[in-house]
Amino acid sequence: MxxxxxxxxxxxxxxxxxxxxxxxxxxxxxxxxxxxxxxxxxxxxxxxxxxxxxxxxxxxxxxxxxxxxxxxxxxxxxxxxxxxxxxxxxxxxxxxxxRKEPPVDPTTKKCPECLSEIPLDARRCAHCTSQLTVPAKA
The missing domain is CATH 1.10.1200.120 (Large-conductance mechanosensitive channel, MscL; domain 1)
Structure with missing residues (x-):
């Protein structure tokens, strides 16, 4: 007990x-x-x-x-x-x-021609089909 x-x-x-x-x-x-x-x-x-x-x-x-x-x-x-x-x-x-959260790394960028959001590694814009230059990875 x-x-x-x-x-x-x-x-x-x-x-x-x-x-x-x-x-x-x-x-x-x-x-x-x-x-x-x-x-x-x-x-x-x-x-x-x-x-x-x-x-x-x-x-x-x-x-x-x-x-x-x-x-x-x-x-x-x-x-x-x-x-x-x-x-x-x-x-x-x-x-x-x-609780302040650290800033999130971006996963997209803007197309220089049509300004739509595209993935960072894209070589061609899905919206305007313009050719993009992909920066060399370090």
Whole structure:
């Protein structure tokens, strides 16, 4: 019974998932700090009010505290924008740079008479039948 549990825990997927969860939690703390300590005060400097939790609407004695919802929505948008601009965009650029494919050697050339595409080793154009000079191979 313990042998099966040991195999399950030491499987690559479980370990990778555990590392991902721990890294996600740590990264979440960093992103939350960026939003709370940098972006929210910046917005407060522009708008003049950093906290909307006191905003409420009273209907027949019931308080609708939609200010907390506004705070949560703004926090979500700021976190999403932070993740996109500080993580997703740089990672996409790094991946794109890493996957850059080398240029492919040409397999065709243009006929000097009719400008159609012909194989590099062709001695006569298939379209206009003009005689072509084939360069000597090295």
């Amino acid at each position: 313990l042998k099966g549990f040991k195999e399950f825990v030491l499987r690559g997927n479980v370990v990778d998932l555990a590392v991902g969860v721990v890294m996600g939690a740590a990264f979440g703390t960093v992103v939350t700090s960026i939003v709370k300590d940098l972006l929210t005060p910046f917005i407060a400097a522009i708008v003049g009010k950093p906290d909307f939790s006191a905003i409420a609407l009273e209907i027949r004695g019931s308080k609708l505290m939609f200010g907390n919802f506004v705070n949560a929505a703004i926090s979500f948008l700021l976190i999403a924008a932070s993740v996109y601009f500080f993580v997703v965009m740089p990672m996409n650029a790094i991946i794109k740079r890493a």
